[in-house]
Amino acid sequence: MKNFLILFFLASFGISTYGQNSFEEPLRIIAIGAHPDDTDQQMGGTAALFAKMGHKVKFVSVTNGDAGHFNKGGGHLTKIRRAEAKEAAKRLGIETYTVLDNHDGELLPTLDIRHQIIREIRNWNADIVITHRPVDYHPDHRNTGILVQDAAYLVIVPNITPNTKPLEKNPVFLYLEDDFEKPYPFQPDIAVDITSVFDLKMDAHDAHTSQMYEWLPWVDKELSEVPENIKERKEWLTDRWTLDISSQVRKALKKWYGEDRGEEIKYAEAFEICEYGKQPTEAEILRLFPMLNNKKQ
Amino acid sequence: MKNFLILFFLASFGISTYGQNSFEEPLRIIAIGAHPDDTDQQMGGTAALFAKMGHKVKFVSVTNGDAGHFNKGGGHLTKIRRAEAKEAAKRLGIETYTVLDNHDGELLPTLDIRHQIIREIRNWNADIVITHRPVDYHPDHRNTGILVQDAAYLVIVPNITPNTKPLEKNPVFLYLEDDFEKPYPFQPDIAVDITSVFDLKMDAHDAHTSQMYEWLPWVDKELSEVPENIKERKEWLTDRWTLDISSQVRKALKKWYGEDRGEEIKYAEAFEICEYGKQPTEAEILRLFPMLNNKKQ
């Protein structure tokens, strides 16, 4: 019965709209990461796909990225990070990238930051909110996850931060992929083929110079391996980001794209549906992720 | 062996006491919810059963409910909410309903609120403490769950809030039912048939005018469906609260009430035993929930 409904949905609604941006209203997606490159890393491809289809994507970094570096720091580093984020947004084709001015490496789930996030979600009039799972590797990621979860119901409550108009409906909240198994592993409820925009995603990564060519290789003790030459380092970056697709995500790709195409997809991003916020049906997922409709692409 | 023990217990202790209020000491139950209607919703029936049997039930709302409304708020709303809570307590027959003066929608697990809760539990000399799971849908529910968990051991430590006499024994801590599956679904360790008091529970719900007929329907965009007429709206309310019993809770009902009665029970409330605090044996559960002894009722 559920399958029938999906087929019906595809026939009557999904496929016909794809590629035509014929929606009355574009979808509004807000992705809230801890640092000014987190959302790029974990959903840059999906964001580019949304953008290409005429939907409105906003990236938010809850911290200002003023700590994650080995020989820069503070407001000076923040300004570099913000400029890189703006450039990455431009390359992905998304609407905007906001960097909130909270210290990197010191994020706590305080009320005032919860309220900052509620305002971001409300002002974006979001249909979809995406963030870290509260079990990801960095305490800032975990606390971002908690903060966004804590916003999930309150975005519709008019008396909370009452000077910002509440949403009329609770959005769908999604988690970005991570590798952690406890207390339970990431569940790829939605998986997106980003092969067609992977280069674009790498272009955006390339804009994050202070992260991709400086801090992250330094952490991995590979700083000396970063090529000087701009073209070469972009290739080196692409190699680094050509990652295996986990068996669970592969399974999800097959679910959404069919066995054959699902098997062949080279680059993917996956999302888990948060239990807080709206719980979408499969039909609603297809409406919210219209790139999933285009299985013949 | 375990079954034998229960039968033995029922024969020698349980049944003989039921319905007679022949305890030396009535049981003392404290239910700690986030808002001034949460405990009513999720254990109003069980509370009414305890009260009818002569046991002492206290409801506590950790927040003052000053935010959850669309056209009222602040201290003004709190006063309405507190009056509704007092009326609901009266209708359920429980001893008292305390509304703590912490902001609704802004609850954090701070030390001072933890101490408020420790004092409530100690002053009530509680045998049973009931609260939300720290995974429930509203951040205030989650933080209430954390706060009560954090009180679980400290209620017996004399040097914590030393001016309030510590408990001599750690109570049993229980969680209220919710629908969340992650990181693991609610486990109905205890399930109570509330059919005989369901009307009473609806009477108590009816006392929460600002919640049941205003805020909750507004959230569900059903405000226009609320009947004007007092009798009709009570019926509308009863319909809304006639919920399916989950298969897990049904299973628990059969465990505690036997297959046949368990199958027929129309209204139920269920509780999960928290791992912090005293871990009761089944015999102790039967002593603490004497309504479970009356399987022939």
Next chain:
Amino acid sequence: MKNFLILFFLASFGISTYGQNSFEEPLRIIAIGAHPDDTDQQMGGTAALFAKMGHKVKFVSVTNGDAGHFNKGGGHLTKIRRAEAKEAAKRLGIETYTVLDNHDGELLPTLDIRHQIIREIRNWNADIVITHRPVDYHPDHRNTGILVQDAAYLVIVPNITPNTKPLEKNPVFLYLEDDFEKPYPFQPDIAVDITSVFDLKMDAHDAHTSQMYEWLPWVDKELSEVPENIKERKEWLTDRWTLDISSQVRKALKKWYGEDRGEEIKYAEAFEICEYGKQPTEAEILRLFPMLNNKKQ
């Protein structure tokens, strides 16, 4: 020597510009009060004078005014207060009135609110910042005073809230008048004749219905004296606000307006120069308060 300089200044610069709005750049004034009517009460007249001369005035309320009432409260009251503030701004002719979403009656000098204030001052590119003395009668006023003082140097430091461009020069910080004597009485370094705009100030006060006709009379146990009739209550309001000018302020008026006019001024507002921030010379005061130049008016 100092007097000579002032005369010179008046001759060469001050008088010629007055009344002509011939500045290259209008002055930018930001007044930061605790509640959505505080700045109106204590500098509404001066603000109207600035506005009439083409200067840019912004009022900020650090709290959202969600507590100061006897039968309204919370977000509901905030929305009323914000609408009243917007209307008052319109009547005074000032640019804008921002209401920050911090709880009324619970303001503390936290870092996040300090940063809100730094951003307000920077984004307004302020020449003049005006606030409460940290000894005023309401704890929110005192904490607003502390918060603005604590912003006084940091507005020029680029690494503080680095995503908001710092000011290139420290503004002059001023205090609003109050009656407190300890640890030292208010010093009217600057006093402004607001007689010509007093009616306008009363119009703005009249916009603050929930304050002027409800809360403040309630506090004074005069609620029953507020006339129903719109015109009458405006007169009642004007009577209430026709206050004696203190001897110290009278002295300051004479200093700035000359003995004769200073003696006759009916309505005035006065300001004390805060020791933090730029310390203006008298010439600079005359440039920053161009209405003081017009002594023959």
Next chain:
Amino acid sequence: MKNFLILFFLASFGISTYGQNSFEEPLRIIAIGAHPDDTDQQMGGTAALFAKMGHKVKFVSVTNGDAGHFNKGGGHLTKIRRAEAKEAAKRLGIETYTVLDNHDGELLPTLDIRHQIIREIRNWNADIVITHRPVDYHPDHRNTGILVQDAAYLVIVPNITPNTKPLEKNPVFLYLEDDFEKPYPFQPDIAVDITSVFDLKMDAHDAHTSQMYEWLPWVDKELSEVPENIKERKEWLTDRWTLDISSQVRKALKKWYGEDRGEEIKYAEAFEICEYGKQPTEAEILRLFPMLNNKKQ
């Protein structure tokens, strides 16, 4: 004119009521100190006089006194301190002594403690509130002063801690005497002859064993001088507390008691009127401090 009014007041109201406890309503005084002996030390005599005249006095210690000792501490010390405080209250004849459970030596002016204090003042329905100046020697005293000041207006605001009924009128707030000169010296607006109850005050001090015979002499390196014998140590204590009256307080005593008696008073306590809260006229002071009426005593 003012003198005339006072004379009139004395003739028509003050003297006639003195000594007869003929008030319709006894006065209600609440003294809020930082530690469980502070108010005893600085107004124990005045409290005893109030109590003898049938007025209701409550002492509050904002901290639980769990730190100020050399070989005891924590909850264990708190319990000793609370028992001593209760005994001292009994000896002074006052109604009650409440010890709030906040850590000694770690008091900060937080919102939750401000709210504790607001509730204490409201629940006592206080006419007079007495506390430390925010410049006293111990950080807990200074922060207690700030906390009580911050309560001064809010006790009448219904939306602040809305579940506790607000006062209908703002009480008079007074400061206890201290020796500090900056930013300005203590001003003895009111001075009370406590000679007739000095022994009672010493009895109350004697109840504070852990303070008077242990901690305070230890701080002064005089522990070895404390007599073992109960009677002797009481005498030693009395000697220690027979302090010179400052010239300012002597001046105030003469104002209130007349030159002759004022000159001879042996033991006194003095109070400064806080600028927040009600500003009493002299007539009101005489009504609030009825022991001042008895100049012929």
Next chain:
Amino acid sequence: MKNFLILFFLASFGISTYGQNSFEEPLRIIAIGAHPDDTDQQMGGTAALFAKMGHKVKFVSVTNGDAGHFNKGGGHLTKIRRAEAKEAAKRLGIETYTVLDNHDGELLPTLDIRHQIIREIRNWNADIVITHRPVDYHPDHRNTGILVQDAAYLVIVPNITPNTKPLEKNPVFLYLEDDFEKPYPFQPDIAVDITSVFDLKMDAHDAHTSQMYEWLPWVDKELSEVPENIKERKEWLTDRWTLDISSQVRKALKKWYGEDRGEEIKYAEAFEICEYGKQPTEAEILRLFPMLNNKKQ
């Protein structure tokens, strides 16, 4: 294949080094518990084994233990606890035992305590960090677990607490054993036979007089059972601590020590690998836990 690798490792590296302390650099282990006896209880044996083999072990108590007692408390109790901890460290043969000065029973995961922990880990130049799971029974244990998890990545980030040199590599983070099943039960990834040092562990426990012979029996209402005689009470203590080994830990012992020896081990301690920090291979585990190499012991 995995087994082969382990055998290879044992042959080429593990066994040869065992018992000879021939490492260039001893291992550096830091165990961070909530109270000044927690790490002793749950890894005292393993610590003694490390110490015997020449490795450097540091115990840290995040709180100062100033609350967990029935008739002592505060700084007075802290000093007793610290002295006991130092003595226990001496008996176990470990390098040092640091007691941080945070209140017992009031630990929250604040930034300043996170930074204290980061500094402890960095200054110890730790290879292994061991702490409580964030689900253990006491809120201080849970918050210690959170705090150490939150340090797990930041110990290598130079801009976090920049005046303390960051680690060059992320250590392995491990959890101490507990009995809790939710959200998932403790996983004994590593299990250590401590039979040979169990007496030493009991000697260390015996040093914790205020815990082992006072507080813990008081909690269990067994205070009267504690023998007076020093030798007898040590025996009583040893009986109390002779605990059954869980089936999961037994399984782990067999994995690491072989079926036969694994079956016979009388006393054991077990550890779960935290997903944050370095994820060790089995070979690395054998290098980090060299006592596991000695299967023929």
Next chain:
Amino acid sequence: MKNFLILFFLASFGISTYGQNSFEEPLRIIAIGAHPDDTDQQMGGTAALFAKMGHKVKFVSVTNGDAGHFNKGGGHLTKIRRAEAKEAAKRLGIETYTVLDNHDGELLPTLDIRHQIIREIRNWNADIVITHRPVDYHPDHRNTGILVQDAAYLVIVPNITPNTKPLEKNPVFLYLEDDFEKPYPFQPDIAVDITSVFDLKMDAHDAHTSQMYEWLPWVDKELSEVPENIKERKEWLTDRWTLDISSQVRKALKKWYGEDRGEEIKYAEAFEICEYGKQPTEAEILRLFPMLNNKKQ
């Protein structure tokens, strides 16, 4: 009488010891500023004099200086600042310079930083503690002043941060000079002729490259005036720091050095005695500031 005592003191003790470092125990001075150059600026000369006489001086910066710069920041800037501070300490000849790791520009008077300061004062076993007045221009200075004041009594209380041994006597607390008039102007109770070490002070200033040649001139819009040449910029620096001595300080110099020498002193530093902590007699001042004894120098 007081004068006699001073003369006696000079004759019998002061002069004879001067220049001989014949004290049994050198004096121990701790100066606690907000940033890693504040104490250098305001008491570098006095510190150098103490050091030359064999006394032990420690400088502490409560913040890590990670914000005050225009193109550097964060941990990166902190490391520069700390190295500069160490070099400055070396040039002044003082024992040590500790930089605490609290954010610059964000200092609040929290308990954990109060405890950091208490430990610094105790561990230094200080006779003299010197800090900012709580009215200085920068919020970090004001909060440092509050923090040190709040430590003033608690340094002798054993139960506060009980793992750090309390001082046996309360030190003298002093304030550094500032220009602020409200609520009362700086009172130079002690003034020190630093002419003989002014060059040394400038050497120390010169070590603070990132402050003296970068940040401070940038603030004053004089960055372009800083000479490139090392010798020239040192001269430029010396010019900048050749400040007028205020009439109050001049008066104090005459008091301590006599009219004639007092009149001629070219460079001076002055201190106000804080009312918290020990209140020294003049004789004690002369013992604590032995350089004042050498009036014939």
